[in-house]
Amino acid sequence: MILPILDFLPNETRRVVHAQRSKRRIALLGILLLLFSVGVSAHSWNSARIADSERTVGAMLVANAPGVDELMNTLAHEQSNLSRALRVSDGLLPTISATSVLATVTNMLPERVSLIGMRLEISDSPRQMLVVMNGVAQTNTDLANFEHKLASASAFRAVTISESKAGEFMGKRVEEFTVSFQVPLCVQVCKPGTMRMAQGGVN
Amino acid sequence: MRHFQNILTKQTMAVAVDFAADALRCIAIERAADGTWTRRVAFELPPVLLDRSMEDAALQEFSAKVSAAGLNGCRCRVTIASNLFRMDTAQLPIMNEQELAASARFEAIDHFGVSEADFMIQHAMLPCATAGRCGLLLLAAPVLVIRNATNAVMNAGLSPCSIENAACAALRAAEQKYEGLNSGLVAFMHVEAKQAVLLLMKDGQIQFVRAMQGDWSSVAREQETASNDNGQTDTIALDPIDFGGAWRWSSLAEETLRCMRQACGESSWPSRLVVSGAVSTDVELLGTLKGVCGLESASVGSTGWSTGNEELKSDTWAAALGAASLDIQSTSTKRAA
Numbered sequence: 001m002i003l004p005i006l007d008f009l010p011n012e013t014r015r016v017v018h019a020q021r022s023k024r025r026i027a028l029l030g031i032l033l034l035l036f037s038v039g040v041s042a043h044s045w046n047s048a049r050i051a052d053s054e055r056t057v058g059a060m061l062v063a064n065a066p067g068v069d070e071l072m073n074t075l076a077h078e079q080s081n082l083s084r085a086l087r088v089s090d091g092l093l094p095t096i097s098a099t100s101v102l103a104t105v106t107n108m109l110p111e112r113v114s115l116i117g118m119r120l121e122i123s124d125s126p127r128q129m130l131v132v133m134n135g136v137a138q139t140n141t142d143l144a145n146f147e148h149k150l151a152s153a154s155a156f157r158a159v160t161i162s163e164s165k166a167g168e169f170m171g172k173r174v175e176e177f178t179v180s181f182q183v184p185l186c187v188q189v190c191k192p193g194t195m196r197m198a199q200g201g202v203n
Numbered sequence: 204m205r206h207f208q209n210i211l212t213k214q215t216m217a218v219a220v221d222f223a224a225d226a227l228r229c230i231a232i233e234r235a236a237d238g239t240w241t242r243r244v245a246f247e248l249p250p251v252l253l254d255r256s257m258e259d260a261a262l263q264e265f266s267a268k269v270s271a272a273g274l275n276g277c278r279c280r281v282t283i284a285s286n287l288f289r290m291d292t293a294q295l296p297i298m299n300e301q302e303l304a305a306s307a308r309f310e311a312i313d314h315f316g317v318s319e320a321d322f323m324i325q326h327a328m329l330p331c332a333t334a335g336r337c338g339l340l341l342l343a344a345p346v347l348v349i350r351n352a353t354n355a356v357m358n359a360g361l362s363p364c365s366i367e368n369a370a371c372a373a374l375r376a377a378e379q380k381y382e383g384l385n386s387g388l389v390a391f392m393h394v395e396a397k398q399a400v401l402l403l404m405k406d407g408q409i410q411f412v413r414a415m416q417g418d419w420s421s422v423a424r425e426q427e428t429a430s431n432d433n434g435q436t437d438t439i440a441l442d443p444i445d446f447g448g449a450w451r452w453s454s455l456a457e458e459t460l461r462c463m464r465q466a467c468g469e470s471s472w473p474s475r476l477v478v479s480g481a482v483s484t485d486v487e488l489l490g491t492l493k494g495v496c497g498l499e500s501a502s503v504g505s506t507g508w509s510t511g512n513e514e515l516k517s518d519t520w521a522a523a524l525g526a527a528s529l530d531i532q533s534t535s536t537k538r539a540a
Contacts, residue, residue, distance in 0.1 A: 003327060003374055004327055005365060006326075006327055006367055006368065008325060008349050008368075009353065009363055009366045010353070013353045014364075016357075017364070020357075
């Protein structure tokens with residue numbers, strides 16, 4: 001640089017110019033802020049108007065439509081009643097009858113085995129029939145044969161000889177036993193004395 | 204809206220207003236996207252007398268031009284004809300900056316014989332060959348002139364950011380245009396209507412300043428008159444001297460020679476003389492200076508500074524371009540950074 005700038009602009013003029021520019025800048029920013037505020041206000045007012053109209057429509061729908069909550073409560077109550085009725089019905093009217101089970105067991109009974117007592121219960125979970133039988137067999141072989149026949153039937157599960165002891169029946173020596181097993185309620189009666197699984201198992 | 208845009212956005216325009224003796228000039232140069240500087244507007248108005256407030260009609264015309272050009276609110280640099288300044292050099296003992304400023308002020312008041320209340324004084328350090336002393340360039344300008352120029356610019360809608368001597372601004376323009384101006388001994392002359400300023404520079408440092416008063420505009424007009432007369436086919440020139448020839452500039456050339464002899468002595472001589480101002484392209488002026496002073500003369504033309512739709516009409520824009528070059532440089536530096 002050959003010569004630095006020799007500035008003759010008075011300091012007070014510089015301040016005035018600076019203040020003037022600042023004032024104009026502030027004025028413009030104020031105008032922009034005002035325009036922005038007006039824009040936002042207009043947008044908000046419009047949004048509020050739309051929301052108000054939507055709320056009015058919603059209130060009208062609520063007033064005119066049936067009570068959804070009341071309907072839902074009624075449906076839930078009816079469903080509860082239906083479930084209870086189904087449980088009662090299942091208890092009273094199982095899909096298989098004790099007679100069918102007894103007929104099937106009787107059909108499997110060997111010649112030298114006799115039943116003395118039998119108890120049938122229906123459990124809810126899992127839904128099945130519990131069968132406990134008391135009887136006498138002439139020999140252990142007969143008892144084993146009877147247990148084998150029961151276990152080989154697909155309709156009967158968990159066949160267990162829970163008790164077996166020597167006893168006397170009508171003056172003869174016999175084997176007193178207690179057998180328990182489970183019968184799913186989904187089995188079907190094919191013909192008197194036989195049952196099979198509903199899925200297709202045949203016995 | 205343009206008014207506020209000029210205030211809010213970062214200015215990419217260099218605006219300069221030159222209160223020359225022969226005209227009021229305003230130029231705006233805008234930086235294009237590709238980095239080139241394009242002249243957005245350049246207009247001339249009738250001269251403004253700065254010893255009084257600007258007349259309303261002239262101010263309205265100036266405002267209208269500024270407004271039409273979209274320059275409202277723009278920062279601008281102002282140059283004032285150098286004949287309104289007092290300019291000289293002085294030597295002072297080496298001292299610190301504050302003392303130097305006070306001494307320069309006192310020296311200027313004493314040197315120019317002006318009142319401190321009525322004149323603004325500025326100074327610049329110059330190199331000095333004498334050991335233990337420093338050179339000073341002293342400038343003084345009437346407060347009234349500065350105030351009137353400031354008011355005129357502000358009332359027109361512009362925001363002045365600096366006011367300087369037109370010759371100093373023209374020197375800056377010459378520095379921008381001639382790369383060799385900062386090396387060796389070079390003379391620079393800014394010719395205005397009522398004053399010519401001669402500066403001698405050695406390796407980019409000002410060594411000598413002399414303001415030469417004269418009615419240089421009428422000398423320039425002699426050539427125009429002569430040319431017009433020569434265009435008349437039925438007129439025969441009886442006395443060639445009356446038509447104004449190369450020697451109409453002899454007084455300026457001889458004064459320049461005397462100044463250079465005083466400043467340079469016999470040991471060294473400037474390698475060239477660069478001329479700016481309205482008459483800088485006058486071939487006869489350059490020829491006379493070359494013939495009398497014995498050095499190569501060149502002019503600082505207004506062409507080539509910026510691209511624009513129309514060429515600048517005269518070579519009087521050196522001061523305005525030199526002032527605008529400050530903003531051009533700062534903008535370019537910022538862009539580069």
